[in-house]
Amino acid sequence: MTEGKIWLNGSLVDYDNAKIHILTHALHYATGVFEGIRCYKTVNGNSAMFRLQDHMQRLLDSGRIYFMDLGYTRQQLEKAAIDTVKANRMEECYIRPIAYYGYGKMGVNPMPNKVSVAIAVWKWDEYLKGGEGGGGGSDGKGxxxxxxxxxxxxxxxxxxxxxxxxxxxxxxxxxxxxxxxxxxxxxxxxxxxxxxxxxxxxxxxxxxxxxxxxxxxxxxxxxxxxxxxxxxxxxxxxxxxxxxxxxxxxxxxxxxxxxxxxxxxxxxxxxxxxxxxxxxxxxxxxxxxxxxxxxxxxxxxxxxxxxxxxxx
Ligand SMILES: Cc1ncc(COP(=O)(O)O)c(C=O)c1O
Missing domain, CATH: 3.20.10.10 (D-amino Acid Aminotransferase, subunit A, domain 2)
Incomplete structure (x- = not known):
């Protein structure tokens, strides 16, 4: 997906405007934590996120391990994910929340840099299947x-x-x-x-x-x-x-x-x-x-x- 909205530090911004600085700490030193969540269309015709609370709790726990204060409660992150799916008008999608140390001070220690949080969504039908070597897809083969x-x-x-x-x-x-x-x-x-x-x-x-x-x-x-x-x-x-x-x-x-x-x-x-x-x-x-x-x-x-x- 190359259009729609991405949630970035509390606001929904256009896809093309969800940018980061080249000196972002996480880009250089891999100081980020993330999640992958799916939203499915359910039998009653509505869309629902699968185990949203558990995913957001794991995101917060991952951040805690890295001394990363995301600055949002689990409930706020859950709402942000729902808002992002709604803003993109998607019935079924994959949701990618990410928290990372930003820019300001270079060096291995991430702590002087602010933590940013973003949530993007896209359509991801089948992750493992033909195209990357074949198999595992709808042909029935594992x-x-x-x-x-x-x-x-x-x-x-x-x-x-x-x-x-x-x-x-x-x-x-x-x-x-x-x-x-x-x-x-x-x-x-x-x-x-x-x-x-x-x-x-x-x-x-x-x-x-x-x-x-x-x-x-x-x-x-x-x-x-x-x-x-x-x-x-x-x-x-x-x-x-x-x-x-x-x-x-x-x-x-x-x-x-x-x-x-x-x-x-x-x-x-x-x-x-x-x-x-x-x-x-x-x-x-x-x-x-x-x-x-x-x-x-x-x-x-x-x-x-x-x-x-x-x-x-
Ligand atoms: C290394 C690794 N193991 C396992 C999993 C499966 O975890 P989950 O079922 O929570 O998506 C993932 C995907 O998130 C992963 O990246």
Missing amino acids: ARLMVSSWTRIDPKSLPMGAKATANYANSALARVEAIKAGFDEAVMLNSAGMVVEASAENIFIVKDGALATPPTTSGALAGITRDSIMAIAKENGIECKVRDISRDELYTASEVFLTGTAAEVKPVGEIDNRMIGDGRAGKMTKQLKSLFEAAVHGKDKKFSKAWLTPVN
Whole structure:
């Protein structure tokens, strides 16, 4: 999208006027935190934001980890996100709030600079699919993954509980490597060789009929889609183990899928040229994917009240 409005420090400004200074601290030293939220059209015809409160709380928590006072309450940020979606007249979209250290004083210490907050929205239909190497899209085939040669950032090096821009240079290297090698996405291991997550998604496997995902202590982000899948699984009597997953378990899993706000629930068909199941979404993946889609569209009353915030 190259038009519409962007919310910047309390005002809605035209797309072309949402500019930053070249000496913005975050541009030089990656001192920013951000979120990704989705807004869906629901069964009653209205649009609703999925888990808005949880996303804005994570944004504030990420800021807190970096000594960043956003200057807005969670409720104010929620309203700003809703105002931005409304101003852009979008029924379904992706919402990107970001907070970052601005300009004024160069040097690694960000603290002398003011924090800016912005919210942009755009249409992002399918994040992982053909076009970046094929697969994972509407052809029914699962995404093709490779285990990255890049180790996921160790939580001793950066606080991986923060969704910070600094984490994404590591993600970008992994994703570019995967795409250049003809895959759709990268899976990243930590320094102990255990599975962490993909470049911008959490990962789940089905092994011996049981669902499992790596713990956040592995270095994985506490994904809100991950949490939603675990809640949906529990509600439907499916046990999900949060445990270390080794690289070889990826190859022998009967099903693998990724979760993320942008990617939603994405079946994996291949990892390092080993086919997973028959290369398409397995039974449990299909079940959880359709239950997740029901929840985001307000078709599952057990979750809609807690998880959906109407835009109007
Ligand atoms: C590194 C990483 N892991 C996991 C996720 C999934 O998190 P969520 O489901 O909250 O979007 C994301 C996306 O935000 C991510 O960037």
